[in-house]
Amino acid sequence: GATLSKAVLLNESGQVLGWSEGHPVNHWLVGMNECRRRVYELVLAAKENAGLSREVRLASLSLCLSGCEQEATNNDLKELILKEHPDIASSVVVKSDVIGALKTVAPNGGVVLIAGTGSNCLLVNPNDSMHRCGGWGHILGDEGSGFTISIQAIKMVLHEDENFRVPQWSAEKIRELVKEHFQVKEMLELLPFCYTNFKKQFIAAMCVKLAK
Numbered sequence: 742g743a744t745l746s747k748a749v750l751l752n753e754s755g756q757v758l759g760w761s762e763g764h765p766v767n768h769w770l771v772g773m774n775e776c777r778r779r780v781y782e783l784v785l786a787a788k789e790n791a792g793l794s795r796e797v798r799l800a801s802l803s804l805c806l807s808g809c810e811q812e813a814t815n816n817d818l819k820e821l822i823l824k825e826h827p828d829i830a831s832s833v834v835v836k837s838d839v840i841g842a843l844k845t846v847a848p849n850g851g852v853v854l855i856a857g858t859g860s861n862c863l864l865v866n867p868n869d870s871m872h873r874c875g876g877w878g879h880i881l882g883d884e885g886s887g888f889t890i891s892i893q894a895i896k897m898v899l900h901e902d903e904n905f906r907v908p909q910w911s912a913e914k915i916r917e918l919v920k921e922h923f924q925v926k927e928m929l930e931l932l933p934f935c936y937t938n939f940k941k942q943f944i945a946a947m948c949v950k951l952a953k
Contacts, residue, residue, distance in 0.1 A: 742855075742857055742858060744942040745762060745763065746763050746779070746806070747761065747763075747783075748762075748763075748783040748784060748786070750787040750788065750799075758791040758793070759792070761783050761786030762786075763783045763786065765779075765942070766780055766783075768808050768814070769878065770941070776806075777821050780822060781822070784799070784802065784829060796828070798829070801833075801834065802829060802830035802832070803834045803841075804818075804836070805840060806835070806836075806838055807837075807838045807859065808837075808878075809836060809837045810837050815836065819833050819835045837876075838855065839853045839855060839862075839863040839873075840863070843863060851864075851865065852864050852865075856885050856887075857886065857945075858888055858941060858942050858945040859879065860875045860876070860885045861873070861876035862875050879892075879941060887945030887946065887947075888944055888948075890948045891946075891948050894915050894951055895919055897912045897915060898912045899928060918950055919931070919947070921950075922946075922950060
């Protein structure tokens with residue numbers, strides 16, 4: 742996801758041997774090479790957690806990652822991993838996180854909805870035809886995501902302050918929540934968080950407070 746990533750090491754019977762947790766691995770956000778590096782670190786940490794040597798070669802490395810919607814870029818990531826770490830696994834598969842979630846619980850088709858830092862929705866029919874909605878990222882649209890809801894809350898306050906679009910109800914409580922979350926005294930102090938020191942997951946985290 743856009744906030745954190747997890748790796749689980751299984752044996753051929755499906756028994757969990759080890760796991761690890763690390764930074765986001767969306768290659769659109771962190772770059773292809775950094776994504777490759779983080780995946781490798783996750784694998785090493787999972788091996789260590791399982792009590793295995795770093796040199797143990799996996800039978801298969803299945804990567805279901807946010808941002809992996811296109812076969813062309815998925816193949817680029819796969820080839821980069823195998824080029825830099827040829828002994829990491831006998832087989833490497835790269836797919837979208839929505840595919841991983843869906844196939845785990847509904848191998849014959851169904852709907853998966855992801856609403857976290859970002860958002861995505863995918864319908865897969867029994868004949869493997871698909872229809873998707875969302876998954877475009879925070880610039881083109883992550884409707885229903887923590888990031889989008891948080892940004893909408895911030896904009897509500899700004900619009901009220903500037904009399905640009907007066908909200909149906911007062912935004913005073915939201916204004917105080919925004920200031921508390923970002924630890925600022927005035928709205929202009931939000932600019933570094935949104936530009937020079939942009940952290941998508943930190944902005945999205947405000948959604949939890951909004952929900953309360």
